[in-house]
Amino acid sequence: MTHLGYLLVGWGVSLGALGLYAVRVMQRGRRAAARVPADRRRWLAAEETS
Amino acid sequence: MTTPASSEVPVHTGSTTTRLLGIAVLVGLVALILLGFFGAPKDDEQADAVRLIFVHVPSAFLTYAAFSVTAVGSVMWLWKRSVWWDLVAHGSAEIGVVFCSLTLFTGSVWGRPTWNTYWDWGDVRLVTTLILLLLMVGYLAVRSMGGDDSAVATRSAIVALIAAVNLPIVNRSVEWWFDRTLHQKSSLTDGNLEDLTLFTLLLGVVVWSLFYVWVMIHRFRVGWLERELRFGDLDLALAQRRAEAHTINDGGDR
Numbered sequence: 001m002t003h004l005g006y007l008l009v010g011w012g013v014s015l016g017a018l019g020l021y022a023v024r025v026m027q028r029g030r031r032a033a034a035r036v037p038a039d040r041r042r043w044l045a046a047e048e049t050s
Numbered sequence: 051m052t053t054p055a056s057s058e059v060p061v062h063t064g065s066t067t068t069r070l071l072g073i074a075v076l077v078g079l080v081a082l083i084l085l086g087f088f089g090a091p092k093d094d095e096q097a098d099a100v101r102l103i104f105v106h107v108p109s110a111f112l113t114y115a116a117f118s119v120t121a122v123g124s125v126m127w128l129w130k131r132s133v134w135w136d137l138v139a140h141g142s143a144e145i146g147v148v149f150c151s152l153t154l155f156t157g158s159v160w161g162r163p164t165w166n167t168y169w170d171w172g173d174v175r176l177v178t179t180l181i182l183l184l185l186m187v188g189y190l191a192v193r194s195m196g197g198d199d200s201a202v203a204t205r206s207a208i209v210a211l212i213a214a215v216n217l218p219i220v221n222r223s224v225e226w227w228f229d230r231t232l233h234q235k236s237s238l239t240d241g242n243l244e245d246l247t248l249f250t251l252l253l254g255v256v257v258w259s260l261f262y263v264w265v266m267i268h269r270f271r272v273g274w275l276e277r278e279l280r281f282g283d284l285d286l287a288l289a290q291r292r293a294e295a296h297t298i299n300d301g302g303d304r
Contacts, residue, residue: 003098003163010159011086014105014152015079018261021148025268029063032275040278 063271071264078257085250102160104250108258109152113179114217116146116262117186121214124207136203137277139210141269143189145262150183174227178220185213199280 001009033041086104093100123139126132157176158168170176192206219226224233 001162006099006159006163007087007101010102010156011083011105013159014109014156017148017152021145022261022265022268025265025272026063029268029272029275030061032272032279033061033063036275036278036282040282041275 063268063275065267068264068267071260071267075257075260075264078253078260082250082253082257085246085253090247090250091244096164099160099163100247102156103247104254106153106156106160107251108254109149109156111255112149112258112262113146113153113182114221115259116142116149117182117210117214117217120146120186120189120210121217124210124214127203127207131200133203133277136207137270137273138266139207140193141266141273143186143193143210145265145269147183147186147190149258149262150179150186154179154183173231173233174223175220175231175233178216178223182213182216182220185209185216189213199277 082104086101090101090104092098119142120139123135123137123142126135127139154176157179161170162168189206189209192209193202195202224231
């Protein structure tokens with residue numbers, strides 16, 4: 001493999017892994033937020049309405 | 051403050067703070083890619099392979115930072131029984147495992163063109179970093195075993211503190227065992243980096259740090275919501291048991 005190949009693999013996997021992890025965390029958040037009753041998401045509500 | 055109606059409550063973990071942080075991460079990332087690939091000069095010995103430093107070193111730095119936060123959160127749980135700190139410890143450990151895996155992966159990819167090998171079992175830093183990763187994967191395994199929240203938090207906090215002992219060993223290994231590692235001493239402090247390379251490296255650390263804070267806020271909120279769900283389910287189960295008990299008692303009275 002050329003140096004460019006190593007570079008692309010290293011950078012690509014790093015950015016891809018961080019991106020996938022971020023998407024997964026936000027999806028978990030959406031699923032959980034949808035199931036928690038509105039009055040128990042108190043800090044989310046406070047953040048948006050204060 | 052009045053309680054908002056259900057329709058006003060966001061069904062996600064974002065907020066103004068996370069949106070601003072997210073934009074800063076994206077802008078910083080574009081600058082990092084441009085500088086990392088086109089701005090920073092080639093290395094005399096490593097040529098273009100040196101550009102892997104801009105993802106490897108920030109990942110290593112954030113590994114230390116994330117696991118240190120986990121250690122602090124674990125101490126605070128054991129000392130104060132603070133759920134807030136327990137959620138911080140858990141979230142940071144999960145993110146730290148991602149960064150630690152990337153540190154090992156990018157180091158391995160960088161090692162092939164530089165040292166002519168992907169891995170060397172005789173390299174103390176490689177092996178101690180792998181041990182750190184395995185310990186923190188063990189931490190996450192303990193957390194996922196289930197059971198009483200308080201007992202799980204205590205067990206995992208102890209695992210985190212055992213793992214934390216390894217942090218200074220990983221960091222200092224290239225100095226304590228300088229004859230048993232392929233690594234050079236700290237890239238940031240040895241003064242051998244050119245100005246633009248050093249600037250790009252520091253930018254990488256800043257961008258990775260902003261990403262950590264951004265995803266940590268989201269991860270903390272996920273942990274909080276999932277905890278509320280567990281307790282909500284528990285409340286529901288208790289209510290059902292009470293209703294059943296009333297029914298049985300009413301039947302017995304007749």
